[in-house]
Amino acid sequence: RRRIFSGVKPSGHLTLGNYLGAVRRWAQEDQHRADALFCVVDLHALTVEHDPARVRRLTRQAATLLLASGLDPEHCTLFVQSHVDEHARLSYLMECTATDGEMRRMIQYKEKAAREQARGRSVRLSLLTYPALMAADILVYGTHEVPVGEDQTQHVELARDLAQRFNQRYGPVFTVPRATNPKVSARVMDLQDPTSKMGKSHAETAGIVYLLDEPDVVRKKIMRAVTDSGTEVRYDRTGQPGVANLLDVLASCTDGKPEVLAGEFASYGELKRATAEAVLELLRPLQARHAELCADPSYVDGVLRAGAERARDLARPRVNEAYAAVGLLPPA
Ligand code: TYM
Secondary structure (H helix, E strand, C coil): CCEEEEEECCCCCCEHHHHHHHHHHHHHHHHHHCEEEEEECHHHHHCCCCCHHHHHHHHHHHHHHHHHCCCCCCCEEEEEHHHCCHHHHHHHHHHCCCCHHHHHCCHHHHHHHHHHHHCCCCCCHHHHHHHHHHHHHHHCCCCCEEECCHHHHHHHHHHHHHHHHHHHHHCCCCCCCEEECCCCCCCCECCCCCCCECCCCCCCCCCCCECCCCHHHHHHHHHCCCCCCCCCCCCCCCCCHHHHHHHHHHHHHHCCCHHHHHCCCCCHHHHHHHHHHHHHHHHHHHHHHHHHHHCCHHHHHHHHHHHHHHHHHHHHHHHHHHHHHCCCCCCC
């Protein structure tokens, strides 16, 4: 059976970008067509300055939101990264396979390192080695497919290179994975700055719709979205990035086509109203289910415990095999 792995980092509240770019597909398609594992990757949240209590809270919240989004423990495995030691064990071998140069070429590293420095903070070494841990997350399960938004594709391609290199040097231990992106909404843009990605850890929040935002807040953020000069609603990602982003979001929420939807609106205001309503319709059941799950924390704990147990059983033999393959003496 094909194996799918993907993850979300608890470095902020989950956004509409996370949902439309990744999580929705995990719930509606991936868990039903393959052996799918989904992970709250808490170790990755330690790569920039963090508040321990907040990371703990966000980890639980992310897991709860994934369940509220429709991940079903009957159909997939949901767990927390730090509960499965094998990720960190394999990450070290990935650091021994990757080069300093290829890590430094990662776009996300360059952007995030610059952002940390602009805030007067030092750059943690783990920010640089982040893709080695991410490669380990993927490779440890013999993953075939990694459903992600566009911003993670470069990291998955690196995991692919590392798998190939490792196999060539030490023998065929790893499956070579590939990234898959959604057709629409592979890159949801910030509503206030439609040339940059809607990202959960950005400091300015007016352009970010969080999955747990109140309806009024969602409406306000979308109605105040930056649009382009002009009045005509056209789908033009480079010429009219703000309008195109709203059309993408609306298309993604309603299963439509952005080019077709563009013809249905006479003004930006109309487009915004329709987009806000479509987003609210999407969030309503998700928020209701989230509230129910919050009332039953032992259910969430149980799911995560069982998920980690299964993940460990899957991961351990492959890490042991990789350790032996590189020449480490197996314990007697
Ligand atoms: P993270 O937590 O930033 O995002 C989780 C998923 O949401 C997608 N995404 C978006 N898609 C479209 N538009 C956006 N604005 C948007 N923002 C986020 C991301 O592409 C991602 O699929 N490094 C990863 C987490 C990770 C991982 C892994 C993923 C760690 N190990 C192994 C896959 C496999 C990250 O920070 O995702």
